[in-house]
Amino acid sequence: MKRAMINPRICSNCDLCDVLELCEKKAVFKEDKTDKPWVDFYFCSGCLKCKLLCKNKAVEEIVQPCNGQEKLGW
Secondary structure (H helix, E strand, O other): OEEEEEOOOOOOOOOOOHHHHHOOOOOEEOOOOOOOOEEOOOOOOOOOHHHHHOOOOOEEEEEOOOOHHHHHOO
């Protein structure tokens, strides 16, 4: 299953993070202003729209094996 991951080495922690603001599944989180955003795989649908939104190209696509519930669409 495809998922998004934000590479912390590339992310500049910009104040105008479109990825954080525009994720339709609300899968991108940021603990506080000094932390870099991260993707919660439980909420991420794998649409990868965030990859197009990130100005710094910090969002990468990763592939994770599906568990039984994901295969069934739960």
